[in-house]
Amino acid sequence: PAEGCEDDTESRVPKIPRNAETNLRLNIYFFPPSGPGVLTRTLLNAGVRVVALESHSAFLPNLQSLENRLDGQLKVIYGDFFRLDPLITGPVKPPAVCSEKLFESMGVAAVPWRADVPVKIFGILPQKKERNTLWRLLFALYECSSIYRYGRVELNVFISEKEYKVLTAKPAEVRAYQALSVLWQVGCEIQLLHMVSISYQLTWLIDLFFFQWLPNDHLCLIRLTPRKNLFTGGMKAKNSATFIFMVKQCLAKPRSRLIDRLNSWSLYNGRKLLRELEIPENAETVNLYPEDYRRLFEALQSSSVFTESWFHDEVLESIRNINF
């Protein structure tokens, strides 16, 4: 029965571009909130080893029968990518999954940050959880926790065009350029692999998950590859939360002047700092490049003003909001 269902959709499957398929070694994919293995098919046909995360128990049997037929090429795990590593204490109940268990069952060991990409992940972010998930992944990335504990895991995800524009926004694009833009751009290389118009090609998908899409909007398949040099200079997994906090505070009101922010936090001699970084004194926070924020953070970090001010309390408190 699973076959029939999949064959129906085969013809409308979004084509994964050639270059995305070539050097696949091992992949996890997830479908929200449940999935009729469209991507599975494509990936399996490309001949790669696939681990499928299935969040709905109703779809499990089909996938499992496929797993049995494929002789090790496919591994099916009952779990929900959006409930990966929940913060709650106590045992993790499925479909919530623990990344440690997940990687262990895949037989993947952690590699150093600068090593090659150990795993590629494919999936779709449903619009409702899109922003949420992007934030969670971001914190994991900067903390080297969850999936990023195993190295520079590459994410290949479909996201909405709107969110894609935010992720790749340039300074001075007042509406689009947000904390999320700065933080992802500092953390990852962002590549657009493919863009599909939702209006016709993916109508079946829309019916399933994307009730709220605007007409003529697109789904973007993007690749997020963590940067090798993310943890150089002053940036460490341990202090990166401060960086995230700082960027968020700065861009909460994008047209505010950076110097006012710095002074109101009484962190440092704001004027002197900006002069050293060669940032104009009247710069608005929306005009700073991601790299500027990084330099600003490194400068403040090296002067160790953060640790002796209220700032680090605030950072801690902000962690509460990470795991929404």
Add this chain to the structure above:
Amino acid sequence: MYVRQLKVERKLSIAASRLALDGQAKAKMKVKTKAKAKSKKNLKSLKATVTPMWSQSPAGLSHAYAHSKPRMAEMKAPRKVPQKMLEDKDSNQYKILQQTILSNLECFQFLQQPEEAESFLLLHHNSPVKRKLLNVAAYNIVMRSWAKKGCLHRINQLFSMLQSVGLRPDLDSYAAELECLGRDESSTKAVQRCVQRLKNDGFHVDDLFQKCLFEEDEKEKVLRAIRMIQPNYQLPPPPSPETCQSALLRDFYSREKIPSYPKLDFSAQELRERFQQQLKMELNNAITIESVEATKPLTPQAIKARKLLATLRSQWHKSVLQSLQKSKHNMSKVNTMSGYNILYPYLCLLPDEEYVGIMLQVLDTLSPQGESLAILAKELGSKIYNRYITQRKLRSRQLEKVQEVYEDYIHLLAKDSQPNEYLPREYWEKLVAEAGFGPSLNFKDCSWPYMLLLRLGMHLLEILVQAVKVPRNILNPRLESKLIPVLYHVYSFRSSWQVGLIKPHPIFSQIVSDASETMLTFNSFVMPMLCPPVPWTSPHFGAFVLNDTKLMRYVDGAIQHQVLLEQCPQVNLHPVLDALNQLGNCAWKINQPVLDIIISIFNDKGNEKLDIPPPISEAPRPPVAPSNSSAWNKSQKHELLLCKKKAAEMHSLRMDALYKLSIANYVRDKVFWFPHSIDFRGRTYPCPPYFNHLGNDVTRAILLFAEGRPLGPKGLDWLKIHLINLTGLKKKNALQERLEYANEIMEEILDSADHPLTGRKWWMKADEPWQALACCMEIAKASRSPDPAAYVSHFPVHQDGSCNGLQHYAALGRDLIGAVSVNLMPCNVPQDVYSVVAQQVEEFRKKDAQQGVKIAQVLQGFISRKVVKQTVMTVVYGVTRYGGRLQMEKRLKEIDDFPEEYLWDASHYLVKQVFSVIKEMFSATRDIQNWLTESAKLIAQSGQTVEWVTPLGLPIVQPYYRARSTVLNCNMQNLSVKSSNSDQKPDTVKQKNAFPPNFIHSLDSTHMMLTALHCLRQGLTFVSVHDCYWTHALTVDVMNQICRQQFVALHSEKILQDLSEFMLKKYCSPGRETKALWQKKLMEQLSNVPKTGDFNLKKVMESTYFFS
């Protein structure tokens, strides 16, 4: 706890629909505060609400939060007014702009700056667009300003300006001109001409004295002018008082056989002194009292920290004063014509020192966790406003008049004055008429628009953040010296929005905590009144002497209630006003022994079990971790966060209790009063927010009636039954059995009373331990007195409606089975609707299980009263299947061994069963509910709000609109202010879902008011906590009888037919030209009043457990 309960109430009133939808219903509408169990859930609200010195309006529904959209930050007057807005004169936005102009002009009038007022007026008058915002009232204010200076030609100019824009002068315009003429005693000819014009415009000279709200010496001057042309002119007689015609109150208002108004145990002189104390407190606007923690010994560290704080404060005072003056100076230099700064006059109303004082108070009350910018801004704005109103009342001589009338009013209540059959309102009106004050006691409404309050508050807050600094090394001399701000501004991020917070620097919090200061400053309206409240005589006059109090509390920025109350014939409001006066006139005193025990525990280590919040020092400490926080791992961070969260929660609970106990302690030797106001459904609330009889168990236990009554033959029995009710035991037993049980355990009761903390502590196991303890003590005293029947008791005994919402539904629908289950029918033992429903659901489950329904089998042994209770209770409040399922899921989750994988199916199954059981039991109830919901839906879909009138004549409108947010641009942060505007389309979902519960609440409040008024005629002391009625033990039986009589009387009215007729008239009146499809549909819906069952309502009279 008041705050907590306020939250529940607020949710009900404002967001009843959401409450129903998301199933968050903390369904306890009653104020049985099982505080322990619920405290956790409501902590968030507590945190937000427990800020001292907060305004009276309880529902801060206007959410203001940081707005990320970039806008140019400027603080200029709204210069570009969208054309469209100006065309729609009824729009809220338009009214707000108009109101802003009026308040600005009033400021100039207050500042006695007619030139500035005029140039501000001209600024609008000369612009074709802005001119449309001006109404006659705006011109009148400027005229009055000139009249004070005797500048007749300026007034004449304004008259021609009025004419040039096609506005007609009104009475106030002529009053201003006459005042001016009377002031300089100019020619009689001018007066004659003026009076002639007045008459030509269709007014009469008498109107001036009957309608104008004169201030200062205006009336005398106008009279003088009139007498220049008519030397024998006599003031018109005051209008004769009207009597309310409501059928429910025919007896109450009939002039025959009225008993005289009950006297208080005070002489006129004593009451006069108390009034002076109250007046003094209100004139100061705030009062500083010693907290109950003051008795703790002072440590050397505290002494040092206090000294430091004092030095810092005087420095801050200087620097804030400087900044304020500098900012005012900068504003004053801006050219008036080019870009007028609207805030400037508002910064001139009070002496600079007062602004600084009010601003610095923020520092004293800011919690270490910080506070939302918007809340702080509103608080600051309101304080300035209150101060200004006080000054205006003084200046206009309104206060003088109130004082004069009050001195006479005292004779109604004083024991050494003649008995008198007037009601407080009637007596007050009579005195006002006799003094010839006309309507001038009704202070001109000049409230500032909400946006203005925020804008002003934001400006002051910005100054504060910039000016208040502390040396960085003040606690740690090793650091380099540098001044850093004490307050900082950060954003806190929620999933989809961000909130701007103002937080104190940890250095400052440290000093404050070291100093452990023990003085608390409260707004005067937070304190109970020290004299009987001023009786309500109109929607905006009553309660406090000076503090601006509105009869109906409402959401910030909403004006529709006020408009509705003003438009309705004032005589229709008499029953509500009289009921509120009756509730407010109840005198209270403190139960000192209980208060002392509570304070001793509070000052020791608190006791969470007994709902006495422990001090912060008892908070859990985070595990010792590496000093460098960046080295912590995830679980350590998590633990630290939990500790911090717990500490924050404890802090807010502790502060809340501290305020309550400190206020109680402050009035421990006094007699005091709680003036009352209503919400938009007519439910009554005491005005002072922290300490009042609606509070939690602790607060209620320390309150006693100031008046004592002998117990009488049955009083002691009632005390004992009341005690057993408080324990929560014997709920299913007859009264006689409860009494017998009390007699059985008399030894325990006496032990609790004699050795509360050292004995066997029986009282601590009660549901409401503190009230139980107080009751034990009362029983001990009474039973040991030589003649218990003669023992004078001050103790309030409660009678509680059992599932009051369903009682009203069952009575409306005359549902027989339903009526039995909620005790409308006489029964030997109390019926418990929750158990009945649970049993019935269990029956269904058994059947299903036998037929092999899997989920019914799984549920075996899990269906209990507890599981169904919340859903049954909230059915009354319109809970939907969706919300009901969520509630069920929650309950099932609480059961440890319930298999998790069946949660969804089981809750789905259960809610279906519960609904069908209820449908069977309360068949007409469901029909009525559906009818109400469907009618509201059609009304809202037609773009109108749901309105109705209670059987007592109170007009009600549901204030739910599709929220629109306006962005307030400020330097520090942009605030997005969501407001419910009457020009917005109604929120259909809320209008629809909230109508049934709101309607039922309007009925339960009517029932309460009817009971209150009739108790008054019987000479009873009566107060209520919504559906829980209190009186002396002596009079419980009488109150019970009245309560039942009034319930029967209320429901004997054709309530639903009346509602249907009212709505047909309101929404489908034939006058409207086109009969749209919706109108036909609505008409059909409204005419189709649900049929009722055949329950005989009279049976309620004999039902013991109806209220018990």
